[in-house]
Amino acid sequence: MDTKTVPPIKERKTLTDFMRANTKFIIDPIVEHLARYRFSPDALTVVGMLSHFLFAWLIATGQMTWAAIAMFFIAPLDAFDGALARKLGRKQGGFGAFLDSTLDRLAExxxxxxxxxxYMNSENALMLGVTYLAITGSIMVSYARARAEALGYECKVGIASRVERYFVMITLLFFNLPDIAMIILAIATYITLGQRMFTVWRQEYGTPDDSPLSNE
Known part of the structure; x- marks a missing residue:
């Protein structure tokens, strides 16, 4: 049985990569402290997910600025669980990774x-539709990467990965602009989905030099 070989490609740095590289001086001391007390990375993942009930309640009640502040300080917990798992020598790609990616989707x-x-309380049917596009687009962006990588493709591309989506929400909610945040996400997530589908298509039918991830 023939095994398909996917052309190697060069990845561009994402905002997630940039944030991870430039916040190590904050993350590492906290991870060291948590590791000293053998704090569970899975528990940290669950706490991060549960915090989204607070964010959702603040948004539902119209407290957009407070929602943005809470997200700014609590949402970065997502960066700690993987680093803590590595510090504790946990198996990479095991249950912890599955739990993290699954609860990330549930959190969104x-x-x-x-x-x-x-928008239901304000009887705004138009923005309800826009929000539907934003949430389905967000889920599809994450699904596209997971499915592509399961098939052996590289798929870390696009203008609206999870970090970018949270950046948009936090920034615009702080200025009490939820409508603009949803409109941007509704558009950007489906653009990202298209970028990821095209990237996989290029890896399947193109050459390494044709890859949209190539820096050459």
């Missing part, structure tokens, strides 16, 4: 639920 569903309740 909870978060967008806050927007849905907010």
């Amino acid at each position: 569903i909870i978060l967008f639920g806050g927007f849905i309740l907010f």
